[in-house]
Structures are given as C-alpha cells and as structure tokens.
Amino acid sequence: MNIHEYQAKQIFAKYGVPTPKGLMAESVEQAVANAKELGGPIWVVKAQIHAGGRGLGGGVKLARSIEEVEKLSKEILGMTLVTHQTGPEGKLVQKLYIEDGADIKDELYLGVVLDRAREMPVIMASTEGGMAIEDVAHDSPEKIIKIAVDPAIGFQGFHGRELVFGLGITDPAEQKKFISFASKLYKLYMENDAEMIEINPLVKTGSGDFLALDGKMGFDDSALGRHPDIEAMRDISEEDADEREAGEHGLSYVSLDGEIGCMVNGAGLAMGTMDTINYMGGTPANFLDVGGKANAETVAKGFEIILKNPKVKAIFVNIFGGIVRCDRIANGILEATKLVDVHVPVIVRLDGTNAPEAAEILRNANIANVIAATDLADGAAKAVAAAKQAK
Amino acid sequence: MSILVNKDTKVIVQGFTGKEGSFHAEQCLAYGTKIVGGVTPNKGGSEHLGKPVFNTVKEAVQATGATVSMIFVPPVFVADAVMEAADAGIELAVIITEGAPVRDMQAAKAYATKHNMKTIGPNCPGIITAEECKIGIMPGMIFKKGNVGLISKSGTLTYEGANQVCKEGFGISTAVGIGGDPIIGLSYKQLLPLFEADPETHAIVMIGEIGGDLEIQAAAFIKEHITKPVVAFIAGQTAPKGKRMGHAGAIVSGGAGTAAEKMAALEAAGVKVVVSPADIGKAVAEALAK
Numbered sequence: 010m011n012i013h014e015y016q017a018k019q020i021f022a023k024y025g026v027p028t029p030k031g032l033m034a035e036s037v038e039q040a041v042a043n044a045k046e047l048g049g050p051i052w053v054v055k056a057q058i059h060a061g062g063r064g065l066g067g068g069v070k071l072a073r074s075i076e077e078v079e080k081l082s083k084e085i086l087g088m089t090l091v092t093h094q095t096g097p098e099g100k101l102v103q104k105l106y107i108e109d110g111a112d113i114k115d116e117l118y119l120g121v122v123l124d125r126a127r128e129m130p131v132i133m134a135s136t137e138g139g140m141a142i143e144d145v146a147h148d149s150p151e152k153i154i155k156i157a158v159d160p161a162i163g164f165q166g167f168h169g170r171e172l173v174f175g176l177g178i179t180d181p182a183e184q185k186k187f188i189s190f191a192s193k194l195y196k197l198y199m200e201n202d203a204e205m206i207e208i209n210p211l212v213k214t215g216s217g218d219f220l221a222l223d224g225k226m227g228f229d230d231s232a233l234g235r236h237p238d239i240e241a242m243r244d245i246s247e248e249d250a251d252e253r254e255a256g257e258h259g260l261s262y263v264s265l266d267g268e269i270g271c272m273v274n275g276a277g278l279a280m281g282t283m284d285t286i287n288y289m290g291g292t293p294a295n296f297l298d299v300g301g302k303a304n305a306e307t308v309a310k311g312f313e314i315i316l317k318n319p320k321v322k323a324i325f326v327n328i329f330g331g332i333v334r335c336d337r338i339a340n341g342i343l344e345a346t347k348l349v350d351v352h353v354p355v356i357v358r359l360d361g362t363n364a365p366e367a368a369e370i371l372r373n374a375n376i377a378n379v380i381a382a383t384d385l386a387d388g389a390a391k392a393v394a395a396a397k398q399a400k
Numbered sequence: 401m402s403i404l405v406n407k408d409t410k411v412i413v414q415g416f417t418g419k420e421g422s423f424h425a426e427q428c429l430a431y432g433t434k435i436v437g438g439v440t441p442n443k444g445g446s447e448h449l450g451k452p453v454f455n456t457v458k459e460a461v462q463a464t465g466a467t468v469s470m471i472f473v474p475p476v477f478v479a480d481a482v483m484e485a486a487d488a489g490i491e492l493a494v495i496i497t498e499g500a501p502v503r504d505m506q507a508a509k510a511y512a513t514k515h516n517m518k519t520i521g522p523n524c525p526g527i528i529t530a531e532e533c534k535i536g537i538m539p540g541m542i543f544k545k546g547n548v549g550l551i552s553k554s555g556t557l558t559y560e561g562a563n564q565v566c567k568e569g570f571g572i573s574t575a576v577g578i579g580g581d582p583i584i585g586l587s588y589k590q591l592l593p594l595f596e597a598d599p600e601t602h603a604i605v606m607i608g609e610i611g612g613d614l615e616i617q618a619a620a621f622i623k624e625h626i627t628k629p630v631v632a633f634i635a636g637q638t639a640p641k642g643k644r645m646g647h648a649g650a651i652v653s654g655g656a657g658t659a660a661e662k663m664a665a666l667e668a669a670g671v672k673v674v675v676s677p678a679d680i681g682k683a684v685a686e687a688l689a690k
Contacts, residue, residue, distance in 0.1 A: 125582050125612050128506055160506055202503050231475060232501035265640065276580065277554020277609055280635035281677035284659075287638045288676040296639070329559045330539065361559055362539045385560060386678035 010228045013057040015106040016242045017206075017224030024197040026190060028221045031108030033057065040082035043107040044075055051110030054081040056102040059247040061207075061225065062092030062141070068102060071110065078107065093141070103246060111220055116210035117176065118142055119191065121198040123205075124157055130198060132156045132191060134172050138210035164195040183217050190219050201239060202232030251314050258310045259300050267292025268396045270315035270324040270353075272308070274299050274338075282327045285385060291393035294321045299328075299338075308341025309348045316349060322399040323354045325392035327385060330361030339367035343374050354395040356380045358388035401600035402529035402574045403549065403591070404492060404518075405468060409533050412460045412490075413438040414481045415472035415497075417448050424472065424496070424537050425449055431534040436464040457488040467491045470526065470535050478522055479504035486515035494535045495521035495585070505583040512585070519585030525555035525577035536577065546571015548684055549595035551588055552607035553580040553614075554635060557677060561605050561633075564681025570688060573601040580609055588618035596626050603629045603687050605680060606671070610636030611657045619665035629687035630671045633680055634659045 015033040022028060032043035044052050056068030063069050068090045072078040082105055091099035116138030124131035134154045137145045145152055154175035156168050169188030178184050190211075198206050207225040214220060233240045245253060255262030261276065265283075269291050273279035276298050283293040295318065297311055315321055328338045338359060345351060355378055359367040371379060380395070382388030405411075411428070415421040416438020426449055429435050437452040437460050444455030454460035457469065469485045471478065471493055478500035485493045493512065500522045512519050520527055526536015530543040542559055544566045552558040558577045565572060576591055578584055588606060595601045604626070608615040615634060622630055637659040663673045674683050 123502060123506075123582055126617075128509055128583050159510075160503070161510060199503065202501055204502070229502045231499045232503065234476065235501075263640075265638075273556075275554055275556030277552070277607065277635045278556035278560055278677075280609065280637075280639055281554075281557055281560070281633065283638045284635060285676040285678050293638060329556045329563070360563065361542065384564075384678070386676070389676075389678065 011059045012226050012242045014224050017226040021221055024193045026193045029109040029111050031106050034105045037082045040105050040107050041079050044078040047109050052078050053108045053110055055106040056085050056090050057104035057106050058100040060092050060094040062094050066090045066092040112215040113212045114215050115213040118209045119211045120207040127157045129157050129159050164192040186219055202229045204229050255314050258307050260311055261298040263296040265293050265295050267294045268320055268322045269392050270294045270321040272297050272311050272326045274328050285389040289389050289393045294318055305341040305344040309345035312345040313349045323392050323395035326357045328359050334363045335359040335367035336363040339370040346376055354378050356382050356388050356392045358382040401598050403594040403598050405529050405533045407532040409468055410434050410436045410466040411468045412466040413470045416440050421472035428534050431540040433533045436466050457484045461488045469493045471495045475499040479508040482508040483511045486512045486517040492518045494526050498523040502582050509583055521579045523581045524579030527576045529574045530572040544571040547602040549573050549601040550575035550605045551591050552577055553609045557607045560677055561680045565684050568681040568685040587614050589621050592626055606632040608634045610639055610659050615662040616665045619669040623669040631683040632666045632671045632673050633677050634662045
C-alpha cells in the first residue's frame with residue numbers, strides 16, 4: 010500500500026525527521042487558508058497523487074503571493090497529471106499540499122528499501138538529488154551509496170559515518186544532523202513495516218539543516234494488520250476500482266490492453282498463461298489470480314470484473330488444481346453464467362485435483378459458449394482462435 | 401535417491417490441528433509421508449489424525465526424532481514458528497503459510513541460518529519426492545517417479561511443469577516450490593548443486609518469474625557448476641512494468657529483473673529456455689533424448 014506525500018510527512022514528523030511546514034487541502038479555499046496559516050513569503054503548491062515525477066508533469070509549483078497560491082491551486086486541483094509513473098492515462102488530482110518554501114542550497118537523495126540479495130534493508134543515498142534515481146542508477150551508479158543495515162544490530166555509528174563521508178558532508182555539525190536524520194528514517198522504516206521510503210530531494214538549507222522536501226512511502230501489505238494507523242491512510246480513490254473490487258473478493262486482478270480475459274489460479278501460472286496467449290498471437294486483457302480459496306462466488310465475481318472490459322472477446326479459464334479443487338471452479342463457472350451475462354466464448358481448462366468431476370459437472374450443465382480444452386497449449390490456441398473469430 | 405527428503409524422513413506439522421494443517425497433513429499421510437506428530441500449544445498430550453500432539457517443537461523432536469517441520473500457522477505467527485523449529489534442532493522447515501510480513505521473515509531467516517536450519521518458502525507449495533514423501537499442498541497424484549528435478553517459484557507452474565514431464569513419459573525425482581516472496585529460504589543456487597549430485601536426477605527444470613535476481617544468480621552458477629541439462633521458463637514476459645502480479649516477488653521495476661534479462665542470462669549459460677510454459681515437457685524430452 011502506498012500513501013501520499015503529506016501522509017508520509019506526518020509519519021516523518023512523528024519520528025522527528027525534519028520537513029518543511031505544510032498543510033493538506035481538498036479545495037482552493039482550503040489551500041488559500043492553509044497558505045495564510047503558514048505565513049509565507051514563499052509557498053509550494055503540490056499535487057498529491059500516488060506517483061513520482063509530479064514536478065516535471067506540472068503538479069508542483071512555486072507561489073510568491075496568496076493570489077498566486079489561489080491561481081495555482083485552481084490550475085492543479087482537478088487536473089489530470091501525467092508523469093512517467095502514472096501511465097498515459099494520468100491521475101486526477103484531488104488533494105493539494107501547501108508547503109513553506111525552503112531555502113535550498115543542495116539537493117540530495119535518501120531512501121530505504123529491502124535488499125533481497127542480502128535479506129536486509131539498505132539505505133541508499135546520493136548527491137544527485139532531484140533527479141530520477143533510476144536514471145542516476147543507470148548513468149552513474151558510482152554516485153549511489155548503498156549501506157545495508159542488519160536489523161539484528163540496527164543503525165550503528167559506522168553506518169552513519171559511511172553515509173556522510175560518502176556524500177562528502179564534511180562539517181561536523183552537518184554530519185551530526187544528517188546521521189540523526191538517517192537513523193530516524195531507518196527506525197520508522199522498520200517500526201512501520203515499510204516496503205520503501207524515498208526522499209527526493211532531501212535538501213540542505215542555507216543554514217546547514219537537512220529537510221525532507223518530498224516523501225514517498227510504501228508498506229508491506231502483509232503487515233498492515235498490525236498498523237491500523239497506517240491502514241487508515243489508505244486512499245482508495247488512488248487505486249484502480251476494478252483491482253480494488255477484485256481484492257475485496259480475494260482475487261488479484263490487473264487490467265491490461267488485450268482481448269482475451271484470463272482467469273487462472275496462482276500468480277506464476279497466470280503470468281505463464283498470458284505469455285502463452287501472447288506467444289500464440291493473442292493479447293491478454295488482464296491478469297487474474299483466483300488464489301487458493303476460490304469458490305463459486307469469487308469465480309463469478311471474476312467473470313463479472315473481466316466482462317466489464319468491453320475489449321474482451323474471449324475468456325480463458327486455466328486452472329491447475331492443488332488447493333483449489335477443480336469441481337469448485339466448475340461450479341463457479343455455472344454460477345457465473347447465472348449471475349452474469351457471459352456473452353463471449355469461455356475456454357475452460359481444468360486439471361489437477363478433482364478434474365474428472367469438474368469435467369463431468371461442465372458436461373452435464375451443457376452451457377453454450379463453454380469450450381473445453383485439454384491442456385495449456387490447447388486452451389490458449391482455442392482462446393486466441395475464438396477472439397480472432399469474434400472480430 | 402532424491403534431494404532433501406525421502407520415504408524415511410520424519411516430519412512434524414506446526415499448526416497441526418488447524419483447518420489447513422489438518423487437511424493437508426491428512427493428504428500427506430495418505431501420500432505416504434512419515435508424519436510422526438504435530439505441534440499445537442495447549443493441545444499437547446492429545447492425538448490428531450492418529451499421531452501425537454505436542455505443546456512445543458522441542459518436545460516433539462525429543463519424542464519423535466523428527467528432522468523436518470511443515471509449517472501451517474497463521475501469517476503473523478510464522479516467524480515465531482520458524483525460530484522455534486530452528487531452536488529445537490529441526491534441519492529443514494517447509495513454510496506453506498502465505499502472507500507472512502517481510503520484516504518477520506528477515507529475522508526468522510537470519511535465525512534459521514545461524515542455527516543451520518534450511519528453510520523452504522514461505523508462501524510455497526512445499527517439497528515432494530515423487531512416490532515417497534510429500535511435504536506441502538501439491539496434488540500428489542501428478543508427480544510420477546522419475547529422473548527430472550524441478551525448482552519453481554510458482555506453485556501452479558510446478559504442477560504444470562511436473563504434469564507435462566510425466567505426460568512425456570518421464571517423471572520427477574524431487575520437486576521444490578521455493579515461493580515468490582521477497583525473502584525466501586532455499587533458492588535455485590542452493591538446490592541446483594543438490595540435483596547435480598543426485599544420481600537419480602538426469603535433468604533439471606527451473607521455473608522463474610520476473611522480479612529480483614535469483615534467476616540471474618542461478619544462470620551464473622549453472623555456467624560454472626552444472627553439467628546436467630537444464631530447461632527453464634520465466635513467467636511474466638508480457639507483464640507490464642511496475643505492476644505487481646500477485647506474488648510480492650513478481651514486480652518489475654527500474655529495468656532489473658525483467659523476463660528478457662533472465663532468459664538471456666540463462667541461455668548464455670547453456671540452459672534451454674522455453675518461451676511458453678506449454679513447451680516445458682517437450683523440451684525436457686528433447687534434453688533427455690540427447
């Protein structure tokens with residue numbers, strides 16, 4: 010789960026990580042009131058969406074008067090912001106963050122993520138703040154310092170020294186401030202089960218203070234149960250409605266651009282099914298993993314979500330039953346045809362636990378539009394053919 | 401021969417009396433797995449599925465001599481269960497539970513390593529030595545005994561691969577579902593040398609996914625150390641960048657961990673890489689015919 014910049018900064022503040030003063034606004038009036046409360050003389054009007062690259066997309070602007078705050082808020086609130094992370098469709102801006110302008114001397118980058126190879130969090134820092142870190146990693150990887158921190162010992166003095174010397178921070182007072190900043194960030198990463206934190210830029214002010222000018226945080230979904238305060242920050246308007254609806258029913262769904270709807274059990278097989286459809290000349294319309302606890306109701310829901318997409322010309326149900334028993338899926342398909350108008354051909358391949366019973370159920374039901382397949386290749390071929398025929 | 405587990409392996413189940421634990425322990429017993437007991441706190445002294453129940457792993461190990469534990473406890477108790485197993489001297493913990501927090505797994509894995517306990521999973525189908533020992537949730541009937549070793553991040557692709565190998569007239573020595581979480585136990589790099597050393601295994605199937613770099617590490621290892629033929633498939637060639645596809649591991653970002661990179665690295669290591677999982681069986685048959 011991801012949160013907004015203003016929410017990340019609330020968490021930063023709780024841990025004593027310095028940020029400029031700021032207030033969230035959901036209307037132009039509120040933005041103006043916030044600006045007055047902050048006092049100025051310079052404000053930054055920032056679009057709050059769950060994506061990076063907001064500045065380049067025109068979602069972050071400097072204001073030098075209350076009038077300018079009002080004008081910029083009108084422009085940005087309600088705009089569809091397109092950045093390199095939103096996709097071409099962009100994201101609607103529904104919230105603003107009005108922030109004090111900062112006296113920027115230097116721009117740095119600081120982040121914490123899990124290093125899978127070392128199996129511990131790694132603090133990443135760079136002098137190349139304000140740029141896309143992906144580009145820095147690609148063009149000048151030597152400019153990124155990576156310090157792995159073993160949770161068994163936590164953030165130690167030497168981690169801090171490696172960071173400040175690596176970044177070329179030589180003033181002892183500044184070193185102390187930066188090390189304190191980084192250690193607090195590590196602490197809040199661990200205590201909140203964060204998946205990633207990114208501050209880009211982290212700025213050094215004219216007076217030698219370090220401030221988190223931006224803040225991005227993502228959390229481990231599996232750990233949200235023990236962080237009700239974080240879960241309360243969920244902004245469902247930032248999530249794809251169909252993906253969220255699927256999630257509520259225990260399904261994992263991602264919409265894609267193609268024509269063949271897929272319903273598969275297991276993430277790996279679901280991706281493998283998409284790959285096979287593609288290999289055979291078709292295009293997958295979605296990724297849909299029905300998970301290990303599929304029943305008639307969840308499968309019917311899956312059909313409903315797939316069929317909302319008008320591009321879908323055929324559906325390929327590919328189930329290899331381990332935990333999911335095939336007879337349950339077969340019943341789900343029957344149920345779905347009663348609940349939803351399945352107006353496209355459905356190619357069904359059921360294999361594994363209780364596959365013969367499932368075949369029997371489907372045969373006896375005798376539904377038009379349902380085509381049986383013997384294996385993955387056969388099913389994918391039939392789905393591709395059905396989608397082509399429908400054109 | 402086989403790797404890690406066989407018909408003599410003594411297994412206990414943590415989370416033995418729960419719904420999932422009971423269902424799958426019963427299936428494993430029916431397959432022939434030597435489940436010698438289970439652990440459920442406060443149910444020690446009772447019997448479940450005809451096997452003794454213990455309050456702690458330590459008691460279970462002392463009483464039964466078990467060396468492997470199959471873990472079915474709820475997600476937030478996984479780390480505790482893994483560390484308890486390691487502390488009690490278990491040699492291999494097979495963690496089936498899905499949804500264990502990543503931070504918990506960091507600590508549990510580090511502790512297990514310190515105690516020389518191997519782990520498989522979490523969020524995986526488990527391990528099976530065909531017709532001898534099933535420790536996990538896979539449908540046992542599709543694994544016919546044979547000479548192909550299988551390592552897979554994905555549960556259902558494990559079944560798909562094994563099924564195709566068997567349909568081609570071959571069979572499986574041992575299949576290991578390693579799971580696709582950010583922190584996992586045994587991976588390709590640790591399992592490949594076991595298959596290389598196993599005289600019963602003549603070929604290896606390796607099924608990977610987008611995300612992370614385990615397959616890249618495996619490719620480097622294969623190039624140096626593996627003489628047996630390897631067939632590989634990487635799921636997620638058509639997955640869009642930055643989108644998460646179910647498994648926490650299956651996310652592509654920043655250009656690292658794409659299917660194309662992994663396929664190229666494996667091919668360069670002499671691995672037969674198939675573009676569709678539907679071709680795994682055929683590729684194995686061709687490799688073994690040589």
